[in-house]
Amino acid sequence: MTWLERLKRKKIMDPVTAALYLVPAGVIVVVFRLLPIGSAFLLSFFDVKMGRIRGFVGLAQYARLFQDPTFWSSLGTTAYYVVGVVPLSLFLSLFAAVLLNQKIRTLGFYRTVYFLPVVTSLVAVSMVWKWIFHPRLGLLNYFLQFLGGGSLQWLEEPRGIFEMAAAGLNWSWWPDGFAGPSLALIAVIVVAIWRGIGYNIVIFLAGLQNIPDQYYEAARIDGANPRQVFWKVTWPLLSPTTFYVLLSTTIVSFQVFTQIYLMTGPPVGGPMGTTKVIVYYLFEKGFDAGGNMGYASAVALILFGIILTLTLVQRRIVERRVYY
Amino acid sequence: MKRYVTAVVAVLAVVALIAGCGGGEEESTSGVVTVQFWHAMGGPLGDALDALVDEFNELHPAIDIVSISMGRYQALSQKIMAAVAAGQPPVLAQAYEAWTGELIENGSAVPLNSYIEGGGGLTLAELDDFVPGMLDNNSWDGTVYSFPFNKSVRAIYWNKDLFAVEGLDHAPTNWSEYEDFARRLTKDTDGDGEIDQWGTAGQISAWMFENLLLQNDGQILTEDGAAAAFDSAEGVEALEFMVRLLTKWGKVTSGYEYQNDFQAGKVAMIEGSTVSLSFMEGKYTFNMAVAPLPEGRGKGCYVAGTNVVIFAEASQAQKDAAWEFIKWFTSPETSARWAARTGYAPVRMSAMESGAMQARFGEIEGLEGVLRQLEFASYEPRSAAWYAGRKHLEEMGVESALRQRMTPPEALAKAARLVNAELAGQ
Numbered sequence: 001m002t003w004l005e006r007l008k009r010k011k012i013m014d015p016v017t018a019a020l021y022l023v024p025a026g027v028i029v030v031v032f033r034l035l036p037i038g039s040a041f042l043l044s045f046f047d048v049k050m051g052r053i054r055g056f057v058g059l060a061q062y063a064r065l066f067q068d069p070t071f072w073s074s075l076g077t078t079a080y081y082v083v084g085v086v087p088l089s090l091f092l093s094l095f096a097a098v099l100l101n102q103k104i105r106t107l108g109f110y111r112t113v114y115f116l117p118v119v120t121s122l123v124a125v126s127m128v129w130k131w132i133f134h135p136r137l138g139l140l141n142y143f144l145q146f147l148g149g150g151s152l153q154w155l156e157e158p159r160g161i162f163e164m165a166a167a168g169l170n171w172s173w174w175p176d177g178f179a180g181p182s183l184a185l186i187a188v189i190v191v192a193i194w195r196g197i198g199y200n201i202v203i204f205l206a207g208l209q210n211i212p213d214q215y216y217e218a219a220r221i222d223g224a225n226p227r228q229v230f231w232k233v234t235w236p237l238l239s240p241t242t243f244y245v246l247l248s249t250t251i252v253s254f255q256v257f258t259q260i261y262l263m264t265g266p267p268v269g270g271p272m273g274t275t276k277v278i279v280y281y282l283f284e285k286g287f288d289a290g291g292n293m294g295y296a297s298a299v300a301l302i303l304f305g306i307i308l309t310l311t312l313v314q315r316r317i318v319e320r321r322v323y324y
Numbered sequence: 325m326k327r328y329v330t331a332v333v334a335v336l337a338v339v340a341l342i343a344g345c346g347g348g349e350e351e352s353t354s355g356v357v358t359v360q361f362w363h364a365m366g367g368p369l370g371d372a373l374d375a376l377v378d379e380f381n382e383l384h385p386a387i388d389i390v391s392i393s394m395g396r397y398q399a400l401s402q403k404i405m406a407a408v409a410a411g412q413p414p415v416l417a418q419a420y421e422a423w424t425g426e427l428i429e430n431g432s433a434v435p436l437n438s439y440i441e442g443g444g445g446l447t448l449a450e451l452d453d454f455v456p457g458m459l460d461n462n463s464w465d466g467t468v469y470s471f472p473f474n475k476s477v478r479a480i481y482w483n484k485d486l487f488a489v490e491g492l493d494h495a496p497t498n499w500s501e502y503e504d505f506a507r508r509l510t511k512d513t514d515g516d517g518e519i520d521q522w523g524t525a526g527q528i529s530a531w532m533f534e535n536l537l538l539q540n541d542g543q544i545l546t547e548d549g550a551a552a553a554f555d556s557a558e559g560v561e562a563l564e565f566m567v568r569l570l571t572k573w574g575k576v577t578s579g580y581e582y583q584n585d586f587q588a589g590k591v592a593m594i595e596g597s598t599v600s601l602s603f604m605e606g607k608y609t610f611n612m613a614v615a616p617l618p619e620g621r622g623k624g625c626y627v628a629g630t631n632v633v634i635f636a637e638a639s640q641a642q643k644d645a646a647w648e649f650i651k652w653f654t655s656p657e658t659s660a661r662w663a664a665r666t667g668y669a670p671v672r673m674s675a676m677e678s679g680a681m682q683a684r685f686g687e688i689e690g691l692e693g694v695l696r697q698l699e700f701a702s703y704e705p706r707s708a709a710w711y712a713g714r715k716h717l718e719e720m721g722v723e724s725a726l727r728q729r730m731t732p733p734e735a736l737a738k739a740a741r742l743v744n745a746e747l748a749g750q
Contacts, residue, residue, distance in 0.1 A: 049426065049429070049430065050408045050426065050427075050432070051408065051411070052409075052430060064749050068745055068749070070716075070742065070745075135578070136581070156578050158723075158727060159729070267715055268398075270723070271723065271727070272719055272720065272724055272727070287401075287405060288398070288401060291405050
């Protein structure tokens with residue numbers, strides 16, 4: 001018997017082993033998550049430039065933040081983005097997951113196809129889509145023209161989609177402030193949905209396969225039609241999964257950055273700032289010349305507060321309908 | 325046992341990871357001083373710079389300048405700021421005046437006066453030879469912190485063949501000619517009811533507006549730099565002119581497409597930076613010439629481009645080596661060759677007379693006149709607040725007017741509000 005086994009027998013090794021296993025993940029979480037979050041909180045009360053703290057400013061940066069029109073417009077843009085991405089992504093991925101949950105022969109192929117965008121580099125995806133949306137050379141306008149339509153400016157179109165629709169219907173007047181998200185933002189939203197859907201499908205599939213077959217059998221014996229089976233069996237039993245997907249998609253959507261950074265502009269966030277989301281605003285404030293990390297930290301904390309509040313609200317309202 | 329080994333390996337991996345994050349100073353043992361030079365020169369400009377860096381390294385066996393392109397200026401700025409925050413900046417980097425201002429405040433920029441006045445420095449005659457205003461624009465409270473590196477001015481590029489069809493033999497020299505020529509050169513050549521040759525074209529550019537503003541006797545900011553001044557009557561007039569020019573007798577394209585259209589002969593004249601020359605080289609087949617910007621109420625031209633700074637964190641040997649490079653790069657001879665190859669403006673007036681520049685003037689008609697704009701050139705405000713504010717002028721002021729989302733007075737008023745918020749915050 002080795003010393004190791006002897007130790008194990010005495011149950012001394014157990015907590016030590018557990019701790020050792022926790023170290024890699026623990027170090028990463030502490031160093032790359034908890035410490036930065038803590039320091040961001042502290043930094044938001046200081047004037048920080050180029051890594052040097054130049055003085056305590058209390059809540060001044062928050063005050064300045066709330067007076068910055070660009071901050072508010074970037075919040076609005078983010079809200080449009082979240083509202084654009086979350087419901088549609090949820091609906092499409094659930095729809096696809098239910099289809100992929102059938103017993104058809106080419107299942108493996110389809111599951112791979114839907115998951116491909118998720119494993120493809122986001123940078124590559126963004127560049128390819130930017131080209132697809134190109135007003136003159138892009139594939140999308142080529143198809144539009146092929147189908148007899150006009151071409152659109154896509155990522156270079158600052159007009160809101162509601163306003164464009166009104167113009168398309170020859171309404172000469174549309175109220176200011178109800179223009180809606182710009183077509184450029186819609187283009188980014190389309191890519192985000194396309195890209196994120198595969199991941200959600202996998203989660204939904206796991207949830208669907210967790211539903212025991214007996215319930216379906218019982219429903220069928222009782223003479224339930226497919227729609228009833230879905231609404232009375234699948235939907236309620238899938239609700240913990242749906243709730244999880246809702247929460248995670250919402251959070252990720254609030255934090256969108258890469259697609260905006262790569263697909264829009266120049267300047268990034270264009271045209272006319274209609275795709276400048278809150279995280280890009282934060283990035284600009286913190287990292288551009290004369291960047292103020294303290295100010296950017298304040299933006300980060302506001303974003304954190306918004307996401308936290310929204311998650312709590314979702315828990316209160318939505319979780320009541322979740323069956324565990 | 326196996327489990328124990330796995331755990332140990334995992335711990336070692338983490339330790340290695342953390343140790344790896346520390347990074348290490350590059351110590352040279354061979355007596356060669358290595359100087360990291362961060363810049364944002366890409367494409368033909370990057371090739372030209374690398375060629376000169378190689379040449380310098382060959383001439384100076386004890387110095388190794390390592391040229392590292394960071395891609396775009398924005399990426400360069402972000403990397404410099406992050407590197408300074410981490411205490412590991414390069415030795416030498418391109419920097420806009422606004423960045424240098426921040427670096428000085430942070431104590432990261434090396435004052436260059438002692439180098440200029442020292443043994444390996446520059447004589448008064450040499451200092452006088454620098455393009456007027458350029459060194460002043462690199463000085464803060466009488467101390468020189470950076471040296472002009474890649475500077476450019478705007479020019480009119482015109483297609484002589486298309487002009488000749490209209491009986492025009494010169495580029496526009498004033499605003500009314502500018503608009504008149506653009507109008508006459510905008511035509512439907514094949515009679516299908518659609519315009520297929522435009523007088524002019526351009527991109528959404530704050531720089532173009534600023535030049536027009538200056539020619540119209542307007543100012544970007546108030547004298548004390550505390551508030552926007554571009555929303556004045558002069559500014560509105562300049563933007564109205566720009567909108568008329570680019571939407572009635574021209575078109576607004578995204579990115580540098582207007583340049584491609586010009587090369588393809590679909591646009592008769594464009595405004596652009598002198599650097600565009602190196603991107604257009606060999607891509608057009610017509611007779612092309614360049615010309616200085618047309619005059620408004622007066623002549624006016626803003627210089628764009630960056631300078632180089634030396635970082636205080638570098639070792640003395642590295643700083644000395646970096647100064648050696650700056651001195652060599654801004655010498656009339658190197659400056660002339662850099663300018664001739666890239667289209668950037670030489671930083672020394674005597675470079676204009678050099679063989680390299682004279683040969684270039686022979687190749688590109690009108691280039692000398694374009695570069696002579698340096699003699700009366702102006703410089704944009706240097707504050708970090710304006711650097712941030714400029715984006716608002718471009719996005720809200722110029723873009724919304726050119727896309728005809730707002731009238732010029734509305735657009736400028738909105739941009740001014742955003743710029744003032746930026747100026748008030750810093």
